[in-house]
Amino acid sequence: MVHRILIVTAVAAEADSVSAGLALGGPGLLPLPGGLVLRRHTGPDDGGPLVDVLVGGVGPAAVAASTGTALAHASLTSPGNPYDLVVSAGIAGGFQPLAPLGSVVVSASVIAADLGAETPDGYLTVEELGFGRSAHPVPDALTGRIAAALDTGGLPHTVAPVLTVSTVTGTAGRAAELAGRHPGAAAEAMEGFGVAEAAAAYGVPVVEIRAVSNAVGPRDRAAWRIGEALGALRHTFELLSRTVFLEPSP
Numbered sequence: 457m458v459h460r461i462l463i464v465t466a467v468a469a470e471a472d473s474v475s476a477g478l479a480l481g482g483p484g485l486l487p488l489p490g491g492l493v494l495r496r497h498t499g500p501d502d503g504g505p506l507v508d509v510l511v512g513g514v515g516p517a518a519v520a521a522s523t524g525t526a527l528a529h530a531s532l533t534s535p536g537n538p539y540d541l542v543v544s545a546g547i548a549g550g551f552q553p554l555a556p557l558g559s560v561v562v563s564a565s566v567i568a569a570d571l572g573a574e575t576p577d578g579y580l581t582v583e584e585l586g587f588g589r590s591a592h593p594v595p596d597a598l599t600g601r602i603a604a605a606l607d608t609g610g611l612p613h614t615v616a617p618v619l620t621v622s623t624v625t626g627t628a629g630r631a632a633e634l635a636g637r638h639p640g641a642a643a644e645a646m647e648g649f650g651v652a653e654a655a656a657a658y659g660v661p662v663v664e665i666r667a668v669s670n671a672v673g674p675r676d677r678a679a680w681r682i683g684e685a686l687g688a689l690r691h692t693f694e695l696l697s698r699t700v701f702l703e704p705s706p
């Protein structure tokens with residue numbers, strides 16, 4: 457069985473790091489509706505995995521639309537052979553001290569952290585409001601295999617909930633509020649939940665993998681380590697393409 461994996465990033469620099477890490481052939485370029493382009497990597501032989509990398513846009517709405525387009529295209533062009541796994545990948549803010557700069561966070565769950573309502577008595581999730589969902593679980597077996605692959609490369613990592621926000625946290629107060637509401641959450645980014653909603657609509661498992669470029673907290677642009685995080689992202693996908701992506705069922 458050929459494994460089909462869709463990796464969705466927000467911006468081209470993240471996709472470049474993912475593609476550079478993949479120990480596979482390509483990419484070939486495949487246009488999709490809506491001006492999107494899939495970068496298709498295959499190999500190392502005919503029985504190897506097929507890994508598509510998509511620049512999906514910044515924020516949960518943009519990336520839900522683009523991921524949905526890629527999944528719809530796959531289901532129409534390869535009926536009965538949809539993607540086996542969808543990965544939301546990129547850089548992120550890390551909650552300290554759980555996720556130091558340059559480390560990698562693998563999502564135990566993908567959480568919409570601001571999809572709900574503020575009330576005088578506190579925040580209510582959409583579940584508490586009686587509609588929708590704000591969390592997607594990730595299979596333990598999958599996170600375990602990813603963590604084992606990162607172990608082999610000596611890449612510092614943690615498996616923990618990853619939050620999706622529409623507004624980047626910029627104060628200590630907001631960071632404390634999010635950490636209090638989501639104990640154990642190790643990272644925040646802006647796309648995971650959108651990718652997960654699209655994947656769930658097609659019944660495909662999802663995982664979010666984030667390299668930490670900055671601390672969640674007071675805005676300090678000078679302290680960002682984007683180059684280091686992009687390097688960790690490249691190393692992550694090199695390790696995965698040599699291990700997890702070659703295994704029978706991701």
Ligand SMILES: O=C(O)c1cccc(C(=O)CC[C@H]2O[C@@H](n3cnc4c(=O)[nH]cnc43)[C@H](O)[C@@H]2O)c1
Pocket residue numbers: 466467514515546547548549550621623624625644645646647669670671672675676677
């Ligand atoms: O200019 C700034 O101060 C600034 C601060 C935080 C983030 C940005 C971005 O443009 C990042 C958006 C992009 O990167 C992901 N990301 C990275 N770090 C974080 C974070 O701490 N909180 C949320 N998202 C983050 C995100 O997924 C976006 O794709 C600029």
